[in-house]
Every structure is written in structure tokens, then in C-alpha cells.
Amino acid sequence: MKYLQILFLSSLFLIAACASPTESNNSGVDSMNVVSEDETESTEEIKAYTQDDQDNIQRLIRLTLNDLFKEDLDQLEIDSIGRQFIYDQVDLNNDGKKEILIGLIGPYFCGSGGCTVLLTNGYGDLITQFSVSDYPFYVDQETSNGWNSLIIYSGSENRLVKFDGETYPSNPSTLEVYSGDVDRLLKLLDIENQERKFF
Incomplete structure (x- = not known):
């Protein structure tokens, strides 16, 4: 027991x-x-930023660019001159949330035909990566599939760039020429008057 x-x-x-x-x-x-x-705090903080918080928006852009071009940065293919950008925010699909246009500057991203420009949503997710695009961009009042068309100077002409339901065409130089007056449109990525940032 x-x-x-x-x-x-x-x-x-x-x-x-x-x-x-x-x-x-x-x-x-x-x-x-x-x-x-x-x-993951940085990700959560980024998701929580307001559309007017420019410090966090610039931080988001830097994280996005460092992620997209990580391999090239790791291999030191992009020097400090090539790590410049300008940006603008605009609500292209009228949902109350601004997309971000990021214009890359410098010899790595720009050539005789133009520069690389990224369009992301407000969380830095890539919508379109434009090639051979010159500054500035314009936002047309006409829409296609619920998104404003863009006017992009490419191939020595202003081109009408329409949203196809999922993205914009990445090479504007192959698209129809825009014959309207751009002076009446919203101008974005005005390289002459915007401060350049670095990533």
C-alpha cells in the first residue's frame, strides 16, 4: 500500500x-x-501608413525598390547615381486609394529611349513596370476598364496607355499616338521640378 x-x-x-x-x-x-x-514590424507599419504620410511612403518605395532590384544591388550593378527616383501618388481607379508612380533616374534605368517607371499599389505591390518612358507622365480623364488612361512620352510621341483589366502595357512606344492637349491634364513625375530621392 x-x-x-x-x-x-x-x-x-x-x-x-x-x-x-x-x-x-x-x-x-x-x-x-x-x-x-x-x-515583421516594418511590414505592419508600412501597411498602416496613411496616404499623406510621405516619410512612410518614401520608406515603402525604398523597400520596394531594394526588393525588386535586390540581385542587381547585391552584384553592385547599380551605383549611387543610378539609385535615384522621383514619385507621385494618384488614384487611378477611383477607389479612394492612391497608387504610386515611381520614376527611376540614372544610367542604369534610363537610356536613349527613356527610363524605367514603376506603378505600384499603395502597399508597394507592382502593377506595371514601364520601359522606354520619358517624363513627365499625364493622367487622361478617359478611363479604360475602370482605370484612368495614362499619356506617356515614348518613341518620340505622346502615347495613349490604357489599362487592360489587369495592368497597363509595359512598352508605351508600341501604342497609339495621343493627339489631345496634354496641358489640360494632370501632370505627374515632373523631373524638372521634383526633388530626387535615393534608395
Whole structure:
């Protein structure tokens, strides 16, 4: 009988001992979650920015560019001169959220035909990467598939660039010539009058 009592008490002790590490593991998991949250804090902060918070928007753009061109940056193919950009925000699909146009500047992204320009949503997700595009861009009042058309100077002409339901065509030089007056349109990426930023 005494042996059974000792066995019973030993079992209780073992159960209690096993329960303690579990509680300890739970607190370890909580602290791991805290670390994990710290690691993703920048992403969460970016998602929480307001459309008028220019510091966070510029931070988002820098993170987006560093991510998109990570391999080229790692291989030192893009020098400091090539890491310049200008940007503008505009609501192209009338949903109350502004998209971001990012105009890249410098010899790595620009050539005789024009420069690379990115259009992202407000979270930095790429919508279109335009090639051979010159500055400035214009926003047409006409829409296509719910998005404003863009007027982009490419191939020595202003081109009408229409949204196809998922994206804009990436090479404006192959598109129809825009014959309207751009002076009446919203001008974006005005390279002559905008401060250049670096990523």
C-alpha cells in the first residue's frame, strides 16, 4: 500500500514537472512571437501608413525598390547615381486609394529611349513596370476598364496607355499616338521640378 502511495505521489510529481515545461514553452512561444512580430514590424507599419504620410511612403518605395532590384544591388550593378527616383501618388481607379508612380533616374534605368517607371499599389505591390518612358507622365480623364488612361512620352510621341483589366502595357512606344492637349491634364513625375530621392 505504501508502495502504491509513493508511486501515486511520484506520478503526480512527474505530471506537475511535465506541466511546468509546457508553461515555460508557452512563454517561450510568446517570446518567439514577439521576436517574430518585431521582425515583421516594418511590414505592419508600412501597411498602416496613411496616404499623406510621405516619410512612410518614401520608406515603402525604398523597400520596394531594394526588393525588386535586390540581385542587381547585391552584384553592385547599380551605383549611387543610378539609385535615384522621383514619385507621385494618384488614384487611378477611383477607389479612394492612391497608387504610386515611381520614376527611376540614372544610367542604369534610363537610356536613349527613356527610363524605367514603376506603378505600384499603395502597399508597394507592382502593377506595371514601364520601359522606354520619358517624363513627365499625364493622367487622361478617359478611363479604360475602370482605370484612368495614362499619356506617356515614348518613341518620340505622346502615347495613349490604357489599362487592360489587369495592368497597363509595359512598352508605351508600341501604342497609339495621343493627339489631345496634354496641358489640360494632370501632370505627374515632373523631373524638372521634383526633388530626387535615393534608395
